[in-house]
Amino acid sequence: MQTGEHELNPAPPEPGDEAPSRSQLRREALDVLKLAQTLVDLSDAQLAQVPLGADLLDEVRRARAVTQQIARKRQTQFLAKQMRKLDDADVDAIRAALENDRNTIRREAAALHRVEQWRDRLLEGDDETLNEFIARHPLADRQHLRTLARQARGERERNKPPHAARELFRVLREVLGEKEKG
Numbered sequence: 001m002q003t004g005e006h007e008l009n010p011a012p013p014e015p016g017d018e019a020p021s022r023s024q025l026r027r028e029a030l031d032v033l034k035l036a037q038t039l040v041d042l043s044d045a046q047l048a049q050v051p052l053g054a055d056l057l058d059e060v061r062r063a064r065a066v067t068q069q070i071a072r073k074r075q076t077q078f079l080a081k082q083m084r085k086l087d088d089a090d091v092d093a094i095r096a097a098l099e100n101d102r103n104t105i106r107r108e109a110a111a112l113h114r115v116e117q118w119r120d121r122l123l124e125g126d127d128e129t130l131n132e133f134i135a136r137h138p139l140a141d142r143q144h145l146r147t148l149a150r151q152a153r154g155e156r157e158r159n160k161p162p163h164a165a166r167e168l169f170r171v172l173r174e175v176l177g178e179k180e181k182g
Contacts, residue, residue, distance in 0.1 A: 029084065032091065036080035038098060040064055050097045056082060115173045122149045122168065123156070140175045
């Protein structure tokens, strides 16, 4: 009788042997679906940076080609289903590539904000602001920047199109971009 008793009371499962809950499986599936939607929304250049196999790349292209909303949703869900078959390492590599792309976009946006801030400071400021910029960026052409700032202020006062302000922005972007590269 003890053998029957043993069958009714199986040994408790070892920690880590338990299957994931339905909720956990659903969360993981939704994460992969979001990842698939992100892949479908990428440009061709961005997609080229993501490590995808040929079959997944074809699925992404198929999903992009569909124009009807519900059909595109269905195709994206199919792409997610195919992605769930991948190893965790492959999915993590895709996520890492997308995160790297997001970080690049953030850095570029921050660089543009720095250029805008300097342009605005030069337009609002005086020679002290220009001296501060030249002290930080000695290769910049002081006279050209002073002239552009003066012209941009004049355009703004006369409600003219901001040609000089745009040129000042371009010059500042070049100067600041060269410093970041160097």
